[in-house]
Amino acid sequence: MQQNWKNWVHVTKLDPDKPISPAAVEEIVTSGTDALMLSGTLNVTQENLRDLLDLVAAHDLPLVVEPAGPECVIFDGIDLLFVPSVMNTDDARWIVGKHQAWLRHGDGAIRWEKVVPEAYIVLNPASAVGQVTRAHCGIGAEDVAAYASVADRYFRFPIVYIEYSGAYGDPAVVRAAADAVENAVLYYGGGITSGERAAEMGRYADTIVVGNAVYDQGPAVLRETVRAVR
Ligand SMILES: CC(C)=CCC/C(C)=C/CC/C(C)=C/CC/C(C)=C/COP(=O)(O)OP(=O)(O)O
Numbered sequence: 443m444q445q446n447w448k449n450w451v452h453v454t455k456l457d458p459d460k461p462i463s464p465a466a467v468e469e470i471v472t473s474g475t476d477a478l479m480l481s482g483t484l485n486v487t488q489e490n491l492r493d494l495l496d497l498v499a500a501h502d503l504p505l506v507v508e509p510a511g512p513e514c515v516i517f518d519g520i521d522l523l524f525v526p527s528v529m530n531t532d533d534a535r536w537i538v539g540k541h542q543a544w545l546r547h548g549d550g551a552i553r554w555e556k557v558v559p560e561a562y563i564v565l566n567p568a569s570a571v572g573q574v575t576r577a578h579c580g581i582g583a584e585d586v587a588a589y590a591s592v593a594d595r596y597f598r599f600p601i602v603y604i605e606y607s608g609a610y611g612d613p614a615v616v617r618a619a620a621d622a623v624e625n626a627v628l629y630y631g632g633g634i635t636s637g638e639r640a641a642e643m644g645r646y647a648d649t650i651v652v653g654n655a656v657y658d659q660g661p662a663v664l665r666e667t668v669r670a671v672r
Pocket residue numbers: 457481482483484485508509510511512515525526527528535536537540541542544562569570571572574575605607608
């Protein structure tokens with residue numbers, strides 16, 4: 443399970459800050475998605491994370507937690523911990539500072555075999571992640587490609603994540619990132635609300651992430667996005 447993540451083509455991102463019914467969970471886990479990622483920028487706590495984990499744990503899909511800070515790190519009951527660093531911010535807290543604090547003040551119980559670092563390139567200035575990290579979102583395809591290349595070839599991040607959270611991105615930007623990345627797995631997330639959009643971004647990204655649509659349109663949308671990238 444722990445190495446297999448490189449083969450995922452479709453990931454569903456669930457937000458511990460949003461309510462979800464057991465019926466919706468049932469529809470999500472049977473949609474054909476490869477894994478569930480539990481993540482959000484705002485209002486994620488150990489408590490709401492645990493509550494969501496309790497709802498999804500009975501099913502045997504891989505479970506990933508993607509923490510927005512050291513306070514949302516957990517290891518029990520999950521398969522992998524995807525830890526972001528934001529490439530396109532000037533605020534070093536979001537590149538390495540939170541990580542230093544995590545190791546400095548943590549209890550030393552980091553399960554490194556579960557940790558997968560992610561290089562985020564944040565491109566929607568209206569998203570919570572864009573606002574919180576003060577990412578430079580107005581950059582062009584060549585800038586994005588250069589960040590992707592630095593993340594992949596220099597820092598050797600195993601994942602490069604093109605993040606438009608809440609908005610559908612520019613396929614030309616994702617294509618430029620795909621051309622630039624040699625070894626990393628390329629993630630795309632943002633505004634995937636249909637099979638068409640899933641297919642378009644899935645042409646360039648190795649793995650697509652569907653988040654808000656599950657809540658805004660209902661979990662039925664997952665099946666068509668899964669079908670589009672298989
Ligand atoms: C050192 C540790 C353990 C963590 C630090 C992690 C860092 C640097 C995070 C920075 C980027 C970030 C806040 C990532 C969270 C994952 C993410 C992008 C979730 C999606 O967020 P949105 O959809 O914008 O937010 P809401 O869903 O909360 O509105």
